[in-house]
Amino acid sequence: MSSRRVCQRCSTLPASIQRAPAPLSARIAAKRCFTLSRTKQPSKSPSDNPPLQNKRRLSSLESQGQRASSEYVAPPASQQPSQSPHEDNSRLLLKPDNLFHSFSNSPSPEIRRRAAFMKQNAYCPHPAHAQTRQPIGPHDLEARKTGTHPPAHVRYECPDCGIPVSCSYEHFADDYENHLDICDQLREINEDDHDLRSGRFFPEFEYPGPQLEEAQVNMTNWDTLLYTREFNAIDNERSLRQATRLLTYPITIGSVIHELSPYNIQSGGRLTPEGLKSMTLRYTLHPPRSGAGMTVAGLRPNPPPTRLFILGARAESSLPREVWIQLVHLFPRAIFHLIFIGPESMANRDAEFPLPPRTASNPFGAVVEDRISGQMKISTFVEYYHTLHAAGAFAPYDPYFDAFVLFHPGLGHPASSHEWAETIPQLLETKVPVICTGYTEYDMQRDIKWVHDTVGGEVDMLLEPGENRFRSLRWDLNDADPSDVSCGNFGLWAFRGKRYETTRKDVE
Amino acid sequence: MPLGRIPQSSYYDARNRPGAALYRARQPYLVKNAVTGLFIIGFVAGVYSWTIRAIGQDDFSDVPMPDAPIQAGHAPHTTAGSRSAGPA
Numbered sequence: 001m002s003s004r005r006v007c008q009r010c011s012t013l014p015a016s017i018q019r020a021p022a023p024l025s026a027r028i029a030a031k032r033c034f035t036l037s038r039t040k041q042p043s044k045s046p047s048d049n050p051p052l053q054n055k056r057r058l059s060s061l062e063s064q065g066q067r068a069s070s071e072y073v074a075p076p077a078s079q080q081p082s083q084s085p086h087e088d089n090s091r092l093l094l095k096p097d098n099l100f101h102s103f104s105n106s107p108s109p110e111i112r113r114r115a116a117f118m119k120q121n122a123y124c125p126h127p128a129h130a131q132t133r134q135p136i137g138p139h140d141l142e143a144r145k146t147g148t149h150p151p152a153h154v155r156y157e158c159p160d161c162g163i164p165v166s167c168s169y170e171h172f173a174d175d176y177e178n179h180l181d182i183c184d185q186l187r188e189i190n191e192d193d194h195d196l197r198s199g200r201f202f203p204e205f206e207y208p209g210p211q212l213e214e215a216q217v218n219m220t221n222w223d224t225l226l227y228t229r230e231f232n233a234i235d236n237e238r239s240l241r242q243a244t245r246l247l248t249y250p251i252t253i254g255s256v257i258h259e260l261s262p263y264n265i266q267s268g269g270r271l272t273p274e275g276l277k278s279m280t281l282r283y284t285l286h287p288p289r290s291g292a293g294m295t296v297a298g299l300r301p302n303p304p305p306t307r308l309f310i311l312g313a314r315a316e317s318s319l320p321r322e323v324w325i326q327l328v329h330l331f332p333r334a335i336f337h338l339i340f341i342g343p344e345s346m347a348n349r350d351a352e353f354p355l356p357p358r359t360a361s362n363p364f365g366a367v368v369e370d371r372i373s374g375q376m377k378i379s380t381f382v383e384y385y386h387t388l389h390a391a392g393a394f395a396p397y398d399p400y401f402d403a404f405v406l407f408h409p410g411l412g413h414p415a416s417s418h419e420w421a422e423t424i425p426q427l428l429e430t431k432v433p434v435i436c437t438g439y440t441e442y443d444m445q446r447d448i449k450w451v452h453d454t455v456g457g458e459v460d461m462l463l464e465p466g467e468n469r470f471r472s473l474r475w476d477l478n479d480a481d482p483s484d485v486s487c488g489n490f491g492l493w494a495f496r497g498k499r500y501e502t503t504r505k506d507v508e
Numbered sequence: 509m510p511l512g513r514i515p516q517s518s519y520y521d522a523r524n525r526p527g528a529a530l531y532r533a534r535q536p537y538l539v540k541n542a543v544t545g546l547f548i549i550g551f552v553a554g555v556y557s558w559t560i561r562a563i564g565q566d567d568f569s570d571v572p573m574p575d576a577p578i579q580a581g582h583a584p585h586t587t588a589g590s591r592s593a594g595p596a
Contacts, residue, residue: 220536227533233518235528 094198124167250327275462412450428497444491
């Protein structure tokens, strides 16, 4: 690989990483000059965090944010990425065959902190205990609890998966069949977490640049997508899981709005005819050639950018911008404006505080990143969407240019559904497609049910709910409830407000 | 040996054998491609066999052949006198 020039700021990164109390500052600085340097930081540190909303799933987001600086000794910024393996091994904390450790006895202090958190917050799921909260659904283990024992925090770690799942050995042995259902997944989560902190070189986080327009992308599944997008080959399944965990966000959006989308109107294709009508975005994203060139004679009028409003943004707003640029590379002649909206949209982005002042030209104090690429601009609003809609901040909405994306919004989740109650009718009013994902099948169905209950028959389904082809392959653990595993963007569906071309008038 | 490295795809290993990622990427198309391949090869084999049969010798076993003429003492295969070469 050629040597990479490093800007002045990035060359001072290693020292700042170890010193800074807010370790993400260094990563954010790296992100800002990412076009100049590609330092081998484990740049996904904030984005490793599962997109957990604090209200719905207690998470150690803050503690996870501390992870990068405390553990990984970053190589100096000028180091060539194509290090010989011998030098890498000296920095390796965990060898690939040594990735399974019980959480409490983990070599990584961050994971030990997580284990301590679990032991203080998670309750034993054995039915003999009394309930501590309302069961969230029929599959929630809380629903089984009918006993009178006082609730006890988990202390006993399963020897096979290393995660504290029960309060005592007796309860663990008693409940073993239920645990066996998820033991393998928990072990995989355990090993993946240790792998992320193992200090190895992560070739799977090297993303390719734009490609020839005629080299079409195949969106059948992750493997064909990565191959046709000219990613470096990811042979190892663990590496594939780590990579897809981040890439799921841009690629899920891309898989729905691209003209070569795997969802079609044949039976089993999940796209409804209304959905096909709503994919008018494709006219903007795949424009016909206009004869544009680099000279004055090649000047052509250009359409406005495609606006993707990502509502309820939490961890996805802190994803490295190289990951979001992958969305742009799927559409060679389109430009994008990503707008992250939500009260938690600056999660894990502490280095970018304080927010810009509210001025007439920026009435909501949005953080605008317009130097990422010639084809993408990202704005972040720390506001509820209904405030911005009422203020007309983005009006008018045009289904040829706009789409809403909701990543695991928790529409039906009891802790967050009241926040969405005001927003959803406004989204329907815009008649613009709304793409939603969900953590699990149950989560998704609950959201759909809530939407139907709240707004009745005013909703047209564009994409039938089902498993997302481009879901994260890596499973995440909920620190507040170790038996709750989910993966990013597991389910996918889309809706839109009903459009009435003609309405019936009652003839008396 | 050229100065720059010969570009090499990461989907093939050092000995140019396909790697695991390439097998996974090809996996949805394996069966369909194999069946299509069989059809093509079968079609070609069919065309070849029909053509070669078609241009083969005809089978005259159902035609009654007269007996060979009885000729004694002739020198066989003398063509100079017995055949005229057309108008001289």
